[in-house]
Amino acid sequence: MVGETLPALLREIAACRLCAAHLPLGPRPVIRAAATARILVIGQAPGTRVHKTGIPFNDPSGDRLRDWMGIDRDIFYDETRIAIMPMGLCYPGRNARGGDAPPRPECAPLWHDRVRALLPEIELTLLIGTYAQGRYLGEKREKTLAATVARWRDFGPAFIPTPHPSPRNRNWLKTHPWFEEEVVPEIRRRVRELV
16 A cells, blocks of 8 residues: 555454454464565464464574574564565464364465565565465466476575474475475575675
């Protein structure tokens, strides 16, 4: 929107109750951003620990993600350097298989373009998981996460697709060792350049 400021938009997001009827723990949008940020991390949706604390990636997934990026918590949570915006800003609940449900479909269309428009310095966006890759890579995305991530060079320098850093993905990482051998060093190099 014309004349919109990031602080005003973040206040509007914090007050959002659009999906309240669908959220088992109620709304608690989790996002961090400043107009000076040069890296944007787009994940899936907060888990229960993140919902409780209001701090994105404040869990074992975040520990692995920070390791992939080669940075500590202080740098990761410095929103003047790194913005963090999940596809769904609130905890969506559980799915039938026991994992987290998909991000609410209303969220990204409502907020993402507006937030990104107010982050003019972003040079690298980490697209974590299939939901982020689907929205931001669109038709360029492959049929599987592994195939999309394997083509990471094709999406640079603006984007690097990654699997989710969840401990549940240990087997994926074991069966795709090239990710930690090839992609992680590039993530670390780019992050070092930008922070």
